[in-house]
Structure formats: structure tokens, C-alpha cells
Amino acid sequence: MNTLTPVEKNREVAKAEPCYAAPDVDVFETKDEYVLEADMPGVNKAGLEILLEGNELTLTGRRQPASGEGTFLHHETARHDFRRTFVLDPVIDAARISAQIEQGELRVRLPKAEMVKSRRVAVTD
Amino acid sequence: MNMKLIRYTRPDLWSVSPFEQMNTLRDEINRLFEMPFGELSRPGEFFTGWAPALDLREDKDHLVATVELPGLKKEDIEVSVHEGVLSVSGERSQEKKSESGETYRSERFYGRFHRTLSLSKPVKVEAIKAAYKDGILTITMPKTEEAKPKQIAVNVG
Incomplete structure (x- = not known):
């Protein structure tokens, strides 16, 4: 009987799993949209991946490889890539979601669907 | 997919040596005793920033x-x-951006x-x-x- 093998295999997989850090996020709502802002230092447009699956929005930011070499005299940064998933409100119009990243600050605009916006109805005679 | 998700810890808080942190905390406590009561409401250096x-x-x-x-x-x-x-x-x-709406998360x-x-x-x-x-x-x-x-x-x- 060789019951140990699968356990060992799982361990190998666990080692290879990528480790992510959850970015700090602000989320606020305006009349027409939700805005999500995330801090992802070291990430630019090329390293950013935004995936919408059903009502789940996953933001992944891969840091640019560190420039320069040399030995660390002082080291505080974790240098993990960023990942975080959000469940979207059903009122969001998924087709019109847009995003931009500037100096490591990601801004995702999540517009509300036209049908849920309040609208004044004119009364006719 | 099973991924590990860890919270982004601010590395500076634990990379400072515990002795240094203790010193900062001691200074902060000393400061609390020395200052007038009116100043108590103002947050100190250890807790802000x-x-x-x-x-x-x-x-x-x-x-x-x-x-x-x-x-x-x-x-x-x-x-x-x-x-x-x-x-x-x-x-x-x-920036003043959320004035017309509600803030749901404010982590930054x-x-x-x-x-x-x-x-x-x-x-x-x-x-x-x-x-x-x-x-x-x-x-x-x-x-x-x-x-x-x-x-x-x-x-x-």
C-alpha cells in the first residue's frame, strides 16, 4: 500500500503555489458608478491583469523585476505580486468597466447600469 | 485554483528592532505624562503616520x-x-472625490x-x-x- 505518495505530491504542489499580497483598497460610490482604487507599487500596465468571471472581479498586479543589483543593507519591501478578488454588485454594467494605472495606483471604474439610475419621469397630459 | 492570499503587511513595522520600538513607546509614554491634558487628544508619533x-x-x-x-x-x-x-x-x-457618495472601504x-x-x-x-x-x-x-x-x-x- 502506498498511501503516502499523494500526500507528498500535494506538498510539492503547495511549494510551487504563488504567494500574493492583497493590495490596500479604497472603494466609494458616486451617483453613476462605483470607483475602486488600489495601491500596487511597482506594477505598471503591462503587469496588470483584470479578470471578470461571473460577478467576481479579480485584480492581479505583477511587479516589474527590480532594477539594479547589489547586496541589501536594509530590506523592508516584501516584493510579492498583488491579487485580490471582489464580488460585484449586480447593478454594475460589466461591459463598461474600465481601469487605468498610474504610478502604481490602480483605479477601476464600475459604472452602474442605465436601468438602475434614478430618472425623472415626465408626466404627460 | 487554490492560491494563498496573504495580507500585505507593512514591513517597516516589524523590521524595526523590538528595542527601538520599545524606546519609541517609552518616549511616547513619557511624553504623555509630561504634557498638559489638553494635548492628550492629539495623536502622537507612535500611533500615526x-x-x-x-x-x-x-x-x-x-x-x-x-x-x-x-x-x-x-x-x-x-x-x-x-x-x-x-x-x-x-x-x-x-482628493475630494467621494463627497457625492458613500465610502465602502478606506484602507489606503x-x-x-x-x-x-x-x-x-x-x-x-x-x-x-x-x-x-x-x-x-x-x-x-x-x-x-x-x-x-x-x-x-x-x-x-
């Missing part, structure tokens, strides 16, 4: 410091070197920050360069000639 993560590397000719500063403007960052101490400060201002830091780091080697102050890209500030400081490693020839005699 934003300390962006900072790295310092050394290669043959340079000391290179990198600071994680997402979403700032170039104009809002100040870098100085004085008597062998590198100082990076600035401010991240919170705003306000002033100030980091200092003493440099172990003398650097050419006039040749220091700072660049801000993708939310990371990189400060390249060339070492002075005296600080560079030197090869010394061995004579047989």
Missing part, C-alpha cells in the same frame, strides 16, 4: 535606495541627504510621511539622482572615491 517601505542596496559604486510610494505626484516628494542621513518625505493628499494611507536612513558610506551629494516610476522612488547615490573598494598591489621585496 504612514511609513512607506524602504530598501537600501549597495553595489560596487553606488548606494541605491528604493521607496514604495504608490499614487503620488513627483512634486509631492522631497529627497535630501544631510550629514550622511538620507531623508525622504512628502505628502499624499486625499493618506497624509504626510517621513523616512530617514543613515548611510553607511559617504556619497557624492551633488551626483545623487532620484527617479519616480510605477509608484517606486529610486534614489541612486554614487559613493565617494574613498568609499569604493580598492585593490592594493602586493610587492615582493
Whole structure:
């Protein structure tokens, strides 16, 4: 009987799993949209991946490889890539979601669907 | 897919030695006893502020410091070197954007920050360069000639 093998295999997989850090996020709502802002230092447009699956929005930011070499005299940064998933409100119009990243600050605009916006109805005679 | 998701910890809080933290805390407590009561409502240095993560590397000719500063403007960052101490400060201002709506999450830091780091080697102050890209500030400081490693020839005699 060789019951140990699968356990060992799982361990190998666990080692290879990528480790992510959850970015700090602000989320606020305006009349027409939700805005999500995330801090992802070291990430630019090329390293950013935004995936919408059903009502789940996953933001992944891969840091640019560190420039320069040399030995660390002082080291505080974790240098993990960023990942975080959000469940979207059903009122969001998924087709019109847009995003931009500037100096490591990601801004995702999540517009509300036209049908849920309040609208004044004119009364006719 | 099963991925590990860890919270982004602010590394600066635990990379400071516990003794140093204790000293800061002791100073803070001493300050509490010494100041007038009216000042108590004002938060002290230990509990406030934003300390962006900072790295310092050394290669043959340079000391290179990198600071994680997402979403700032170039104009809002100040870098100085004085008597062998590198100082990076600035401010991240919170724009008035949520006035018409509701805020659901507010995890990011705003306000002033100030980091200092003493440099172990003398650097050419006039040749220091700072660049801000993708939310990371990189400060390249060339070492002075005296600080560079030197090869010394061995004579047989």
C-alpha cells in the first residue's frame, strides 16, 4: 500500500503555489458608478491583469523585476505580486468597466447600469 | 485554483528592532505624562503616520535606495541627504472625490510621511539622482572615491 505518495505530491504542489499580497483598497460610490482604487507599487500596465468571471472581479498586479543589483543593507519591501478578488454588485454594467494605472495606483471604474439610475419621469397630459 | 492570499503587511513595522520600538513607546509614554491634558487628544508619533517601505542596496559604486510610494505626484516628494542621513518625505493628499457618495472601504494611507536612513558610506551629494516610476522612488547615490573598494598591489621585496 502506498498511501503516502499523494500526500507528498500535494506538498510539492503547495511549494510551487504563488504567494500574493492583497493590495490596500479604497472603494466609494458616486451617483453613476462605483470607483475602486488600489495601491500596487511597482506594477505598471503591462503587469496588470483584470479578470471578470461571473460577478467576481479579480485584480492581479505583477511587479516589474527590480532594477539594479547589489547586496541589501536594509530590506523592508516584501516584493510579492498583488491579487485580490471582489464580488460585484449586480447593478454594475460589466461591459463598461474600465481601469487605468498610474504610478502604481490602480483605479477601476464600475459604472452602474442605465436601468438602475434614478430618472425623472415626465408626466404627460 | 487554490492560491494563498496573504495580507500585505507593512514591513517597516516589524523590521524595526523590538528595542527601538520599545524606546519609541517609552518616549511616547513619557511624553504623555509630561504634557498638559489638553494635548492628550492629539495623536502622537507612535500611533500615526504612514511609513512607506524602504530598501537600501549597495553595489560596487553606488548606494541605491528604493521607496514604495504608490499614487503620488513627483512634486509631492522631497529627497535630501544631510550629514550622511538620507531623508525622504512628502505628502499624499486625499482628493475630494467621494463627497457625492458613500465610502465602502478606506484602507489606503493618506497624509504626510517621513523616512530617514543613515548611510553607511559617504556619497557624492551633488551626483545623487532620484527617479519616480510605477509608484517606486529610486534614489541612486554614487559613493565617494574613498568609499569604493580598492585593490592594493602586493610587492615582493
